[in-house]
Amino acid sequence: xxxxxxxxxxxxxxxxxxxxxxxxxxxxxxxxxxxxxxxxxxxxxxxxxxxxxxxxxxxxxxxxxxxxxxxxxxxxxxxxxxxxxxxxxxxxxxxxxxxxxxxxxxxxxxxxxxxxxxxxxxxxxxxxxxxxxxxxxxxxxxxxxxxxxxxxxxxxxxxxxxxxxxxxxxxxxxxxxxxxxxxxxxxxxxxxxxxxxxxxxxxxxxxxxxxxxxxxxxxxxxxxxxxxxxxxxxxxxxxxxxxxxxxxxxxxxxxxxxxxxxxxxxxxxxxxxxxxxxxxxxxxxxxxx
Amino acid sequence: xxxxxxxxxxxxxxxxxxxxxxxxxxxxxxxxxxxxxxxxxxxxxxxxxxxxxxxxxxxxxxxxxxxxxxxxxxxxxxxxxxxxxxxxxxxxxxxxxxxxxxxxxxxxxxxxxxxxxxxxxxxxxxxxxxxxxxxxxxxxxxxxxxxxxxxxxxxxxxxxxxxxxxxxxxxxxxxxxxxxxxxxxxxxxxxxxxxxxxxxxxxxxxxxxxxxxxxxxxxxxxxxxxxxxxxxxxxxxxxxxxxxxxxxxxxxxxxxxxxxxxxxxxxxxxxxxxxxxxxxxxxxxxxxxxxxxxxxxxxxxxxxxxxxxxxxxxxxxxxxxxxxxxxxxxxxxxxxxxxxxxxxxxxxxxxxxxxxxxxxxxxxxxxxxxxxxxxxxxxxxxxxxxxxxxxxxxxxxxxxxxxxxxxxxxxxxxxxxxxxxxxxxxxxxxxxxxxxxxxxxxxxxxxxxxxxxxxxxxxxxxxxxxxxxxxxxxxxxxxxxxxxxxxxxxxxxxxxxxxxxxxxxxxxxxxxxxxxxxxxxxxxxxxxxxxxxxxxxxxxxxxxxxxxxxxxxxxxxxxxxxxxxxxxxxxxxxxxxxx
Numbered sequence: 001x002x003x004x005x006x007x008x009x010x011x012x013x014x015x016x017x018x019x020x021x022x023x024x025x026x027x028x029x030x031x032x033x034x035x036x037x038x039x040x041x042x043x044x045x046x047x048x049x050x051x052x053x054x055x056x057x058x059x060x061x062x063x064x065x066x067x068x069x070x071x072x073x074x075x076x077x078x079x080x081x082x083x084x085x086x087x088x089x090x091x092x093x094x095x096x097x098x099x100x101x102x103x104x105x106x107x108x109x110x111x112x113x114x115x116x117x118x119x120x121x122x123x124x125x126x127x128x129x130x131x132x133x134x135x136x137x138x139x140x141x142x143x144x145x146x147x148x149x150x151x152x153x154x155x156x157x158x159x160x161x162x163x164x165x166x167x168x169x170x171x172x173x174x175x176x177x178x179x180x181x182x183x184x185x186x187x188x189x190x191x192x193x194x195x196x197x198x199x200x201x202x203x204x205x206x207x208x209x210x211x212x213x214x215x216x217x218x219x220x221x222x223x224x225x226x227x228x229x230x231x232x233x234x235x236x237x238x239x240x241x242x243x244x245x246x247x248x249x250x251x252x253x254x255x256x257x258x259x260x261x262x263x264x265x266x267x268x269x270x271x272x273x274x275x276x277x278x279x280x281x282x283x284x285x286x287x288x289x
Numbered sequence: 290x291x292x293x294x295x296x297x298x299x300x301x302x303x304x305x306x307x308x309x310x311x312x313x314x315x316x317x318x319x320x321x322x323x324x325x326x327x328x329x330x331x332x333x334x335x336x337x338x339x340x341x342x343x344x345x346x347x348x349x350x351x352x353x354x355x356x357x358x359x360x361x362x363x364x365x366x367x368x369x370x371x372x373x374x375x376x377x378x379x380x381x382x383x384x385x386x387x388x389x390x391x392x393x394x395x396x397x398x399x400x401x402x403x404x405x406x407x408x409x410x411x412x413x414x415x416x417x418x419x420x421x422x423x424x425x426x427x428x429x430x431x432x433x434x435x436x437x438x439x440x441x442x443x444x445x446x447x448x449x450x451x452x453x454x455x456x457x458x459x460x461x462x463x464x465x466x467x468x469x470x471x472x473x474x475x476x477x478x479x480x481x482x483x484x485x486x487x488x489x490x491x492x493x494x495x496x497x498x499x500x501x502x503x504x505x506x507x508x509x510x511x512x513x514x515x516x517x518x519x520x521x522x523x524x525x526x527x528x529x530x531x532x533x534x535x536x537x538x539x540x541x542x543x544x545x546x547x548x549x550x551x552x553x554x555x556x557x558x559x560x561x562x563x564x565x566x567x568x569x570x571x572x573x574x575x576x577x578x579x580x581x582x583x584x585x586x587x588x589x590x591x592x593x594x595x596x597x598x599x600x601x602x603x604x605x606x607x608x609x610x611x612x613x614x615x616x617x618x619x620x621x622x623x624x625x626x627x628x629x630x631x632x633x634x635x636x637x638x639x640x641x642x643x644x645x646x647x648x649x650x651x652x653x654x655x656x657x658x659x660x661x662x663x664x665x666x667x668x669x670x671x672x673x674x675x676x677x678x679x680x681x682x683x684x685x686x687x688x689x690x691x692x693x694x695x696x697x698x699x700x701x702x703x704x705x706x707x708x709x710x711x712x713x714x715x716x717x718x719x720x721x722x723x724x725x726x727x728x729x730x731x732x733x734x735x736x737x738x739x740x741x742x743x744x745x746x747x748x749x750x751x752x753x754x755x756x757x758x759x760x761x762x763x764x765x766x767x768x769x770x771x772x773x774x775x776x777x778x779x780x781x782x783x784x785x786x787x788x789x790x791x792x793x794x795x796x797x798x799x800x801x802x803x804x805x806x807x808x809x810x811x812x813x814x815x816x817x818x819x820x821x822x823x824x825x826x827x828x829x830x831x832x833x834x835x836x837x838x839x840x841x842x843x844x845x846x847x848x849x850x851x852x853x854x855x856x857x858x859x860x861x862x863x864x865x866x867x868x
Contacts, residue, residue, distance in 0.1 A: 013708070015719060043706060044700070044701060044702060044703045044704070044705065044706055045700065045701060046700070047550075047551070047700045049547065052711075057720075059708050059710075060708045060710070060719065060720065062708075063706060064706060065550075065700040065705075065706050065707065065708070066706075066707070066708030066709070067547075067550060067577070067708070067709050067710065068708065068709070068710035068711065068712065068720075069543070069546075069573060069577075069710070069711055070543075070569055070570060070573050070711050072539075073539060073540075073543045073570065073573075075540075075543075076507075076535065076539065076540035076541075076543030076544045076547065077543050077544065077546055077547035077550070078547060079533070079540075079543075079544050079547065080505065080507060080533075080543065080544030080545055080546065080547030080548035080549075080550075080551075080555070081547035081548060081550060081551045081700070082547075083505060083531050083533060083544070083548060084504075084505050084547070084548035084549075084551035084552065084553035084555070085551040085552065085553070085699075085700060085701065087701075088551065088700050088701065105536050105537060105540075106536065106539075106540055106543075108536070109535070109536040109540070262526070262531045265526045265531075266526045266527070266529065266531075268526075269523070269526040269527045270526070270527045275527055275528045275529060276524075276527055276528065278499065278500055278666055279666065281496065281499060281524060282486065282496065282663060282666065285486040285487055285488040285492065285496075285661075286484060286486055286487075287313075287314035287315070287317040287318045287439070287484060287485075287486075287487050
């Protein structure tokens with residue numbers, strides 16, 4: 001491998017993260033720096049888009065183009081950006097509440113459309129920025145500030161959703177495993193299509209110090225013989241027994257991306273003919289005589 | 290006769306709308322001015338429909354209040370359109386002879402025509418509408434050969450036998466006209482001239498976007514704006530652009546903000562309910578200073594309201610939507626041609642000043658087809674102020690400048706990198722929660738509106754120089770007001786001021802106009818008189834001399850409503866003079 005023209009620190013801005021000491025997102029940020037460096041990604045040819053939440057602050061800490069947008073709306077912005085500038089490397093990042101609750105509808109459609117972007121979901125099973133309410137990923141029965149009698153709802157597995165919705169690459173990582181997460185990010189960014197990486201990223205403030213320890217104890221690497229192209233096999237890793245959490249690439253397939261389809265549409269619309277001028281388009285409105 | 294309004298009314302399958310299309314196309318080809326509107330029953334498909342076509346040798350500004358020539362295939366269907374199709378006192382009616390006119394038609398000129406039987410004879414039972422077209426073409430002196438040609442074109446995709454049967458039906462209609470009483474027959478007087486283009490307000494907005502350089506559109510289907518999505522999804526791919534049908538309106542405006550951030554001129558189109566969903570992202574476009582054009586085609590509201598009918602009741606929403614202090618521009622369309630100009634201006638302002646711009650149209654403009662002039666293509670297109678190499682030296686994306694506009698970099702530009710956000714931010718785009726930065730950035734963003742107001746003081750001003758009565762109106766009401774004044778012949782006594790820029794309003798010119806008028810009349814289609822209220826926040830509109838004509842939508846504003854108000858006001862003026 002040739003040396004990268006950019007070291008991981010080249011991607012650092014001088015903004016200091018607002019995260020709490022011990023937050024899993026620091027490690028995720030480090031993995032982002034390393035993955036971009038390893039892939040030799042040109043900072044000015046890259047855009048990172050987020051929604052709102054602790055983890056959505058991430059674009060401000062990466063020296064690329066960045067857009068910390070609105071709660072839940074990272075994916076529509078990223079989709080528009082990619083369609084406008086197909087050569088850009090576009091990353092969407094955010095939390096589990098941002099992507100699964102308020103932005104859940106967009107998750108479905110970005111996956112279905114196979115927009116050629118990588119989406120990193122930093123999953124801490126809680127709302128951190130608003131100080132400790134239940135998220136769609138909070139385990140059933142858990143006591144949080146908004147579920148003081150225990151969470152009455154069943155939680156959702158983001159990877160199960162992604163696979164069902166048509167994401168063409170789905171992986172799961174753990175923030176504490178910087179090396180492993182970096183490798184998964186590199187695969188996700190390099191994937192041709194919508195790549196969803198669920199990164200378990202503990203929240204020491206609202207889920208307690210024990211969360212990291214408990215999660216670490218559950219970690220298991222995906223078996224070497226797992227067939228990534230097998231959807232059913234992939235889904236098995238999204239309903240694991242409580243003591244297990246498998247990380248790695250769960251699912252991967254190749255199908256045309258939204259950009260591929262748009263190019264195909266342009267071809268159908270016009271083929272090799274020169275694009276019509278404004279006068280020619282205006283003639284559509286000349287009464288049919 | 291220089292100005293004539295035809296209407297066709299029938300059940301689904303009677304082809305009322307097709308008949309209207311053919312007549313409108315023929316008249317536009319002859320160089321006549323045309324306005325065509327349609328009305329439907331609530332059924333998704335089928336059901337009663339009506340088409341109204343006004344043709345004139347002189348420019349027309351609104352649909353006529355009443356119909357001069359009516360073709361009725363079914364009286365039961367006609368009864369369902371009593372609010373849409375009003376008859377002139379001297380209207381001439383051609384009705385299906387198998388369906389006797391109701392009693393209330395007894396005093397009117399009714400000609401029974403066996404449309405159904407003639408269509409069967411012609412070998413095309415579904416061609417009652419073409420029989421009617423033939424009959425009217427002959428009766429009112431429109432060119433027979435041109436209309437025959439228009440019919441062949443209309444059915445060009447059908448089998449040759451179908452085209453021939455329809456041409457036979459047309460000829461049969463022409464012959465039938467000779468059998469009708471010829472007394473009182475009047476023909477349309479005009480000199481044929483260059484063909485005019487015929488398009489809807491929605492098509493004009495969509496085409497304007499292409500003219501202005503838009504290469505990305507995202508939208509969610511909603512009545513009455515979907516034709517914009519349809520047009521752009523067909524044409525953008527042909528010119529290297531793309532169109533995306535999103536999952537909702539939040540995604541639509543989100544996608545265009547993303548595309549615009551990446552440097553591509555972008556637009557979305559919606560109606561009131563969609564604009565409501567877009568409100569938060571409108572604020573994002575405003576604070577992140579990413580150009581965005583949003584066409585909002587008003588319909589009856591609130592909530593689902595009356596989706597298929599017009600109202601001018603999204604004015605507050607357009608002017609004030611989104612939380613916080615959110616500068617945006619609102620520009621109005623008043624007819625089809627102005628839909629083109631307003632949309633190009635919207636792009637010019639959005640791009641040059643990095644603001645969201647809302648184009649306010651309404652159903653009555655957006656879905657009527659009207660003749661326009663091809664010279665619209667002369668409308669100048671302006672570009673975004675991009676960062677130069679000098680700007681990129683120690684680049685500050687939100688550098689405070691005299692007019693508030695900071696040169697913008699886009700992804701791909703080396704040295705132009707910045708992280709923007711919906712959080713308040715400093716000149717570099719970094720989140721900042723201090724009062725000083727917030728105050729300075731608000732001032733910078735609002736300063737752009739001052740620059741826009743100065744550069745684009747857009748309004749219509751016509752009629753008397755020192756009006757006895759001054760009319761204030763906007764959007765689709767302008768054409769109706771113009772018709773009313775012309776009909777009364779009071780151009781020397783009544784003056785009109787109609788802002789095209791709704792926000793920021795051209796306050797200086799507006800106030801001068803108000804001050805120069807004897808009395809004032811505000812005309813608008815909003816129960817809560819939103820336009821009047823909006824004016825009151827910006828200018829001194831003296832209550833003692835102001836009359837407000839405001840009512841709900843759901844029925845087209847008629848010139849007669851304005852005329853009634855004017856008659857009262859002008860009489861009062863005359864009485865004062867006498868006293």
